[in-house]
Amino acid sequence: MATSLVIRSAGFIGSNIVRHHVARGKAVRVLDNFSPGEILNIACGKRYTLLELLDVLLNIIEVKVEKVHTEPRSGDVRHSLASISQAEAQLSC
Numbered sequence: 001m002a003t004s005l006v007i008r009s010a011g012f013i014g015s016n017i018v019r020h021h022v023a024r025g026k027a028v029r030v031l032d033n034f035s036p037g038e039i040l041n042i043a044c045g046k047r048y049t050l051l052e053l054l055d056v057l058l059n060i061i062e063v064k065v066e067k068v069h070t071e072p073r074s075g076d077v078r079h080s081l082a083s084i085s086q087a088e089a090q091l092s093c
Helices: 012-023 050-061 085-091
Strands: 003-007 027-031
Touching (some): 012 027, 012 050
């Protein structure tokens, strides 16, 4: 049986992913240093939509959901082009 690794597993999303896998009898290994840390938005050279990211996450946790599209809201971010400068500084690249 394959084992899933869930990083930052003590947080809200990570802990729910762990519960989901365990409830389905899957082997899970968890990793979390419990530090609040800093979230960095690092680009990978390709633009992804939220729907593409949602499809990947739903595939990982093996859940089917109905996608509902609504009109854009004030403050919605249509495009985000991330910079790796913060990660480079923290990693001394």
